[in-house]
Amino acid sequence: MSLRYPVxxxxxxxxxxxxxxxxxxxxxxxxxxxxLDVAWEMHLSGNWLVPTKNFALYSDKPPLxxxxxxxxxxxxxxxxxxxxxxGPLFGCAAIWLTAVLARRLWPEEPQIxxxxxxxxxxxxxxxxxxxxxxxxxxLAVATLLGLIALERAGxxxxxxxxxxxxxxxxxxxxxxxxxVILFHLLxxxxxxxxxxxxxxxxxxxxxxxxxxxxxxxxxVALWLLPASILGGxxxxxxxxxxxxxxxxxxxxxxxxxxWFYLALLPxxxxxxxxxxxxxxxxxxxxxxxxxxxxxxxxASAFVLFSLTSGKQLHYLVPELPAxxxxxxxxxxxxxxxxxxxxxxxxLLAAFAIAVVLGLVPLHRAxxxxxxxxxxxxxxxxxxxxxxLALRQSGAVAATILSLGLLxxxxxxxxxxxxxxxxxxxxxxxxxxxxxxxGLAFTGEPYHAQFNFAARLTAPVDELAxxxxxxxxxxxxxxxxxxxxxxxxxxxxxxxxxxLFRNSDYGIWSAADLNxxxxxxxxx
Numbered sequence: 001m002s003l004r005y006p007v008x009x010x011x012x013x014x015x016x017x018x019x020x021x022x023x024x025x026x027x028x029x030x031x032x033x034x035x036l037d038v039a040w041e042m043h044l045s046g047n048w049l050v051p052t053k054n055f056a057l058y059s060d061k062p063p064l065x066x067x068x069x070x071x072x073x074x075x076x077x078x079x080x081x082x083x084x085x086x087g088p089l090f091g092c093a094a095i096w097l098t099a100v101l102a103r104r105l106w107p108e109e110p111q112i113x114x115x116x117x118x119x120x121x122x123x124x125x126x127x128x129x130x131x132x133x134x135x136x137x138x139l140a141v142a143t144l145l146g147l148i149a150l151e152r153a154g155x156x157x158x159x160x161x162x163x164x165x166x167x168x169x170x171x172x173x174x175x176x177x178x179x180v181i182l183f184h185l186l187x188x189x190x191x192x193x194x195x196x197x198x199x200x201x202x203x204x205x206x207x208x209x210x211x212x213x214x215x216x217x218x219x220v221a222l223w224l225l226p227a228s229i230l231g232g233x234x235x236x237x238x239x240x241x242x243x244x245x246x247x248x249x250x251x252x253x254x255x256x257x258x259w260f261y262l263a264l265l266p267x268x269x270x271x272x273x274x275x276x277x278x279x280x281x282x283x284x285x286x287x288x289x290x291x292x293x294x295x296x297x298x299a300s301a302f303v304l305f306s307l308t309s310g311k312q313l314h315y316l317v318p319e320l321p322a323x324x325x326x327x328x329x330x331x332x333x334x335x336x337x338x339x340x341x342x343x344x345x346x347l348l349a350a351f352a353i354a355v356v357l358g359l360v361p362l363h364r365a366x367x368x369x370x371x372x373x374x375x376x377x378x379x380x381x382x383x384x385x386x387x388l389a390l391r392q393s394g395a396v397a398a399t400i401l402s403l404g405l406l407x408x409x410x411x412x413x414x415x416x417x418x419x420x421x422x423x424x425x426x427x428x429x430x431x432x433x434x435x436x437x438g439l440a441f442t443g444e445p446y447h448a449q450f451n452f453a454a455r456l457t458a459p460v461d462e463l464a465x466x467x468x469x470x471x472x473x474x475x476x477x478x479x480x481x482x483x484x485x486x487x488x489x490x491x492x493x494x495x496x497x498x499l500f501r502n503s504d505y506g507i508w509s510a511a512d513l514n515x516x517x518x519x520x521x522x523x
Contacts (some may be wrong), residue, residue, distance in 0.1 A: 001393040002306075003017055003144045004113025005094070005114075006113075006115070006118050006197075007096060007099045007113060007114050007117040008090070008116055009118070010095050010098065010114075010117040010118045010120070010121045010399065011092045011095050011117070011298065013121065013399065014075065014088070014091060014092065014095065014121045014127060014130065014403065015088055015091075015092055015401055017127075017131075017403050017406055017407050017410070018088035018127075018131040018406075019085070019086075019088065019129065020407070020410065021131050021163070021406065021501040022081060022084045022085070022088075022131075022479075023081075023411055023414070024410045024411060024413060024414025024415075024419070025413040025422075026422055026423040026424065026425070027080065027084070027133070027423075027424065027452075027453075028422065028468060029422060029447075029449045029500075029501055030447040030449050031132075032084075032132060032134070033424050033447070033448070033449040033450070033452065033453070034053060034364065034447050034448050034449065034510065035061075035133050035136070035451040036069075036080065036133065036486070037053060037054070037448040037449075037451040038052065038053050038058055038061075038066050038448075039056060039065075039066040039069040039070060039073075039083060039452075040451065040452045040455070041053070041451075042066050042067075042070055042080070042389055043070055043073060043078060044457060046332055047230070047421055048064070048066075048067060048070070048120065049061065049104065049223065049227040049230050049231075050227050050230050050231040050235055051063050051066055051227055051253060053447075053448050054446065054448040054459050054460055055458065055459040056459065057231060057234060057238070057258065058236045058393050059231075059238035059239045061135060061177065061178075062174065062175045062176060062177065062178060062223075062239075063175065063223070063227075063387050064138065064175040064176045064210050065086065065133070065135055065138060065171070065176065067386050068085045068086045068090075068138075068143065069086055069133075071386050072085065072086065072386030078455075079146050080437070080452070081455075083133065086133060087131060087132050087133045087134060087137060088131055088132065088141075090137045090138045090141055091126075091127075091129075091130025091131070091137050091309070092095075092127075094120065094137055094140045094141050094144060094171050094321065095117050095120055096117070097141060097144035097145065097148065097321075098116050098117055098119075098120045098144060098321040098325065099113035099114065099116055099117040100113065100144075100148060101116075101144060101147055101151065101321070101325065102115070102116035102290075102324075102325055102328055103116075104148065104151050104152075104172065105290035105293065105325070106329065107152065111327050112329070115327070115328035115331060115394070115395050116321075116324045116327075116328040117324075117325070118324070118395035118398070118399045119249070119272050119324035119325075119328055119395040119398060119399075120320060120321055120323075120324035120392060120398060121398075121399045121402060122319050122324070122327075122395050122397075122398025122399040122400070122401065122402045123268070123269070123270070123271075123272050123323060123324065123402060124270050124271065124401075124405055124406070125131050125267065125268055125270070125314070125317065125320065126320045126402075127402045127403060127406050128406060128409075129314055129317045129440055131343055131406065132473070133253070134314065135176055135177045136177075136314045136317035136318065136485045137317060138176045138309060139173055139176050139177045139181060139317070139469055140175075140317055140318040140320065140321060141172075141182070141317050142169050142172040142173035142176055142181060142186060143169070143173065143181065143184045143318040143321075144321055145165070145169040145172065145180075145286070146165075146169030146170060146173070146185045146189075147185070147188065147293070148161045148165070148186075149163070149164075149165030149166040149168075149291075150162070150166055150188060150189055150192055150396075151197070153192065153196075153208065154192055154193075154195070154196025154197050154198065154200060155197050155198055156197070160208070160211060163208050163209075163211050163212040163215065164212070164215050166185075166189065166212040166214065166215075166216075167211075167212040167214065167215025167216040167217075167218075168215065168216070168219060169181075169185065170182070170185060170212070170213065170215075170216035171215070171216045171218075171219035171220045171237065172183070174216065174220045175220065175223055177261045182301075183301055183304045183305060184297075184301055184318045184319070185299075186305070187296060187301075188293065188296055188297050189209055189212070189312070190205075190209070191296050192205060193205060194195065194292055194296065194378035195289045195290075195292040195293040195296065196262040196289070197289065203437075207274065213335055217229050217497055222518070224239070227239070227353070231238055232295060245413055246327065249349075256309070256310070256522075257312035258306050258307070259306070260306070260311045261305060261306055261311065261316060261432075261503075262302075262306075264313055267313065267321070268313070268316060268319075268323070269323055270341060270344075271340075271341030271344075271389075271397075271398050271401040271402060272323060272324065272327050272395065272398040272402075273323060273327060274340040274341040274344075275327075275338055275340075275398075276336065276337055276338045276357075277330075277331070277336030277502055278326075278327055278330045278331065278332075279330075280332075281330040281331075281332060282330060285395075286320050290325065290329060291326070291329065293322075293325075294322040294325050294326045294392055297319060297322045298319050298322045298323070298440065298453075301316060301318070301319045302316070302319075308511075311366060314337040315321065317393070326397065327394075327398075328395070331394045331395065332394070333408040336393055336503075337390055337392060337393055337397065338389055338390070338393075338397045339390070341386075341389070341398070341401050342386035342387075342389055342390050342401070345382045345385060345405065346383060346386055346402075347382070348382055349378075349379035349380075350378075350379075351384040352375040352376070352378050352379040352382070353375070353376070353379050355369055355372065356372045356373075356375045356376055356379075356513065364502060365502065367417060367421065367499065367502060368416065368417060368418045368421060368445070368502060369416060369417075369418075370416060370417045371416065374411075374412060374415045374416050375412070375416075376446075377411070378408050378411065378412045378518050381404070381407065381408040381411065382404070382405070382408055384404075385401060385404025385405065385407075385408065386401070386404075388400050388404070388442055389401045389404070419500050420499075421500065421501070421502055422500070422501060423450050424450050424452075424453040424500070425498075426498045426500070427482065427505055427507070428450040428452075428453030428454035428494060429453075429454070430480070430482075430498070431450055431454045431456070431460075431480060431482060431507075432454035432455060432456065432479070433464060434480075435454065435456055435457070436458075437476065437478035437479050437480070438458060438472075438475075438476030438478070438479030438480070438510070439456070439458075439460045439461070439479060439482070440461040440463050440468055440472050440476070440479060440480070440481045440482070440490050441460050441462055441463065441481070441482050441483055442462070442463040442468075442481055442482075442483040443484045443485075443486075443487035443488035443489070444483065444484060444487050445462070445466070446462050448461055449510060450482070460482075463481070466489060466490070469481060469490060469513065470504075470513065473510035473513040473514050474510075474514060475509055476510050477511055477514060479509075479510040480507055480508065480510070481507070481508040481509075481510065481513070482505060482507050482508075483504050483505065483506060483508070484504065484505055484506070485503075485504040485505065485506040486503070486504065488506060488508075490506075490508055490513070491513070492508065492512055493506075493512060494506025494508050495507055495508060495509050495512065503516055509514040
């Protein structure tokens, strides 16, 4: 199929399904709920320089995502739905910028931008990530802006202006997710003479690169200096060491083996690169500068992230546009049917039917698949998606597979008990009734997963052990204590029990804990 406006179709198709997903599924705890709380507290305090989580300094992430949410709230008022639009809007920006970069790398191929845009949407990991309130797709936007600036810098007539753009992109990346943007951009910049459109002497690069980095430091300083002063010594140490040098030298969480990303490469490339024709065409692009850029971009990120201890699949989302660019170049003239990807969807459909028939032991996860009839609908939608995709080829087929799978998953979440079980509002509704009497959390670390849903204006106290619970209950005789029942280890059964994240969360009254004759009213 040849689409007349492929970039617009890619953006509109993705945005429509992403917005539908916002209606169907709740904020995913603990990440999305935490980030909405940080934005909420920024709204309450009016302090846009130093983020807080549960009203304590929050240095794990810089503020750009929270700024974007609050900018939308300036127009719409505080709203969960409009806050969640930030991710999909960044996703649309990434799709458009991928098309722009493709046209600059291969100006002789007028259809290349549309192919690249469709190809990016045809990557399930991108489509899913861009529908979430997370940092990786905004970081991909900063990466693409930096690469477009570098492509301009590699032209014979280029002045220092593209290097200003490069530095600005680095600054945006730093304010989005910290200095990890250097993993995505610096190797490509250092090797610019290898892939520039006109010959560039290596001797000309250092001064220009230093200039670009200096521009980045200048823009970052506009936020970092006042934030480090306002946040005090604790925030200054955290943002300058923990978030910067510490995270680059060795991550503090998500430890994985060095081969983690290699093992997940098929998932990153699904379904776009599940095509025999793409791999057959790889040798014909040996001398292509766009190919050299994409290989440097992807290979350097794979190596650098593999050398760090902390690894997550979504850390490589900023490299997904490179996959889309490669696929746009390598696509066979007559297209290629994505049989392997369609077969995988058929296997997923078969698994869903096996769940309905009781052939798969689910144990506690059985609560997530009620009603089972929706798994039949899920299976039928997967089969229909595969059938439609096989009637097309190349990037169009990949887009159908990716968006069809995203739709099926969102419908499955929204029409089964999963949506309610992962929704923070039931617990938050209880916590928000009389928050002035005091709220506490025990049994596990608290990630502010209920603060935004309850619209709390004061912190939830964290209680480490039974002694801390007793002391807190005495000082807050009308307060409530929340926590997972299997970890809280309190002497009384809770007044209320809510299933959250597929675990029982109890709500205890401090008055009951202070009354030695009380036995609670477990429900």
